[in-house]
Amino acid sequence: xxxxxxxxxxxxxxxxxxxxxxxxxxxxxxxxxxxxxxxxxxxxxxxxxxxxxxxxxxxxxxxxxxxxxxxxxxxxxxxxxxxxxxxxxxxxxxxxxxxxxxxxxxxxxxxxxxxxxxxxxxxx
Numbered sequence: 001x002x003x004x005x006x007x008x009x010x011x012x013x014x015x016x017x018x019x020x021x022x023x024x025x026x027x028x029x030x031x032x033x034x035x036x037x038x039x040x041x042x043x044x045x046x047x048x049x050x051x052x053x054x055x056x057x058x059x060x061x062x063x064x065x066x067x068x069x070x071x072x073x074x075x076x077x078x079x080x081x082x083x084x085x086x087x088x089x090x091x092x093x094x095x096x097x098x099x100x101x102x103x104x105x106x107x108x109x110x111x112x113x114x115x116x117x118x119x120x121x122x123x124x
Contacts, residue, residue, distance in 0.1 A: 032072065035064060039076055039098075043083065046095050058094035065105050070113060076102045 004011065038057050045054040065073070080099035090096040106113075 035061075035068065035072060036075075039079065042098065043079075043095055046093065051092075051094070054094045058098055061098055062101055065101055068105075070106070070109060073102055073106050073109075077106060 038061055042054050042057040042061065045051075045057065068076075077099070080095055080102065084090065084093065084096040084099050086099070086103075
C-alpha cells in the first residue's frame with residue numbers, strides 16, 4: 001500500500017497513458033471499419049439500382065481516399081477490380097469511377113511503394 005501511495009502520480013500517468021493508447025487504437029480500427037462498410041454499401045446500392053444513394057457514398061469515399069493507407073487502397077482496388085471491366089469506360093457507374101480513383105491514387109504512390117518492394121526483394 002505504501003508503494004501505491006508513494007508512486008500514485010506515476011501510476012496515474014501510466015494508467016491515463018494506457019487508456020489513451022487503447023482509445024486511439026480503437027478509433028483507428030473504427031475508422032477503417034467504417035470505410036469498408038461505406039465501400040460495401042456503395043457496391044450493394046449500385047448493384048441493386050440505387051444509383052443516387054451509391055453516388056452519395058462514392059463522394060464520401062473519394063474525400064477519404066488520399067488519407068487511406070496503401071493496404072486499404074489495395075483492398076479497395078482488389079475488391080472493385082472484380083466488379084468492373086477496367087478496359088471499358090463506364091463513367092456513369094460509381095464503382096467503376098471509384099476503381100479508377102483508387103488505381104490513380106495507387107499509381108501516384110507507386111514510387112515509394114516500388115522502392116519499398118525493391119528493398120524487401122533484396123532481403124534474404
